Amino acid sequence: MITLYACSTSQADNAGSEEIARISHAEADITKVGTVTVNYGSFDLELISNGRLEARRRALVPFRVQEQIVNVVVLEGQSVTAGQILGRLEPFTYQKRLDDATNSYEQALIDLEDRLLGFGYSLSDTASVPDNILKMARIRSGYNNAQSALTEARRNLSHTTITAPISGVISNLEAHEQNPSSAFPHFCEVLDINTMHLVFHLLETEIGQVKTEQQVEIFPFALTGETFKGTVTSINPAVDDKGMVRITVMVPNPGRRLMDG
Template sequence: MRVLVTALALTLPQAALLHAQDAPPAASAAREVGVITLEASDVPYSVTLPGRSTAFEEVAIRPRVSGIISEILYEPGKNVKKGDLLFRIEGDTYQADVDAAAAEVAGAEAALRSAETTLSRYQKLVGTGVTAADVDTAEVDVMQAKATLSAAQAALELAKFDLERTEITSPIDGIAVLPEVSVGDLVTANQEDELTTVTRIDPIYVDVQESITRVQQTRERLDQGSLNRGERIEAELELENGSLFEGQGTFVSPPVSVSTTTGTSVIRLRFDNPRRGILPGQFLRAKLTFGTTSSILVPQGATSRASDGTLTAFVYADGKAEKRTLSAQGSYNNAWIVTKGVELGEQLIVDGLRNLQNGATVSPIAVSISETGVVTRADGTPDSFGGAPAAGAESGNEG
């Protein structure tokens, strides 16, 4: 009897163990994840192009009369205004020419008055000792006197112009550089060497190079409506040190010709430059925004990139987490601009991603996500999913 009880005692635990192994497993609890609904967003369509700055205006100052430089009247590197005096050439000789020309005008005026008086007298005495031929001769003398006076007056004006040109002024607002001459140097009219250069750099131009192929593609997208034209083309400038230049640029000139060697066209932009932050000849990068396109944005923190470069994300579908491979075309505000892999209206999993596996049973909770990646439940409370962005999630812009 004792043996039977012992045998039963040994057999019952084994039977219970076998029964537990045969029982079906309990259903695993669904994991909560934060999701957002993918919607279309207006994304600026921008291109970044290399360029070079060029002066808004630049004038080489040369003398228009010959003579000795008597004064240099500007401070190099300082702003000058249109009409400001830069150089003075000795003008004694030119003043004498003006005085002589003025005397010639006075003599011509006296001769004209005399000829007109003679003509008037002859006209009154015609037929009484004065013939018609005498009147005709007097009329010719008046016309010759008028011509002589006109020539003398023209010579006087030229002499005054030459005297005025002994004072050399700036034809534009700008900055005058160091003079190429000194006081006492002899200069000649319209010489090849300039006295100085005046350059206006506020505003300043930036000429960028763009492929004519991409210009045509952009025009086609605008015509087809896939690219929504903005009110104007926006332009931002990146300096050589990587910093952004303050202020927006203005579109000045569209492409009008194509280089036969590079296949590119020049687009001219204009930027206000009150602090002289840009100087002519600098290499720069300009970001042009032509309009907006309707795109799907996937937050970068909700994605993962494999070692081979494959970009993936999870969406909620039929109660499970479904892994998708994405194709992206650049980025905007810490989100990938996705062209393939997800569709509008699908629910993207943005939180609770740690160790999440494809096909895992999940329970979606509506959340919102800020541009900096902060996730908040729809009711305004912080997330409590215990998850984190998938390993390998990236941030920043794609080149």
């Protein structure tokens, strides 16, 4: 009996071997790395924060006396100068009080002169009257009280004409004609917006990068694409409960384009 043995390799086995050989001999990917020359020097550090613009000066115009509002002669946004008339209250009551105070003062003046004559002195030459006699005569004649009441009456009458305490623009006008002044918390506000204050906050850890006289750039949300420049004027030395420090910047406002708020 003759027995024959034969061995062979399948086509699939050959293909797998070729793939393993190809992978094992594939070239590795090359990673390129760029380099730059390091130079010693300073670099700019930019700090960005949101803030609030405020008028450099703000004056609340109150009603110093209470009466019916007769006139309001300004509008919101109107420019005014210091001392300009803004409105008027009915003056009758305060004019009468001034007249009464004037009469009382004149009567006290006559009484004072009579008392001085009783001591042998004249009101036209008070410099020669001893201080103790003059003081006693002024008190007993009611002159001091009459003089004080007259000053107050004049002051109250003057307050029926409402004037601007500073130059600026009218804001938050509350008063309306033919209404009692007691119906409103105040007449209006006057804002000096020729120069603005920008108030913002930085973290305590950032405050070392800021100093007074430092320049700041401002990008208002309402004026897209426009930039204003300001100068740091003050740094609050106190840190608030959130770890923030208040910074104030003075910003010129040409054309009054920047608004309070």
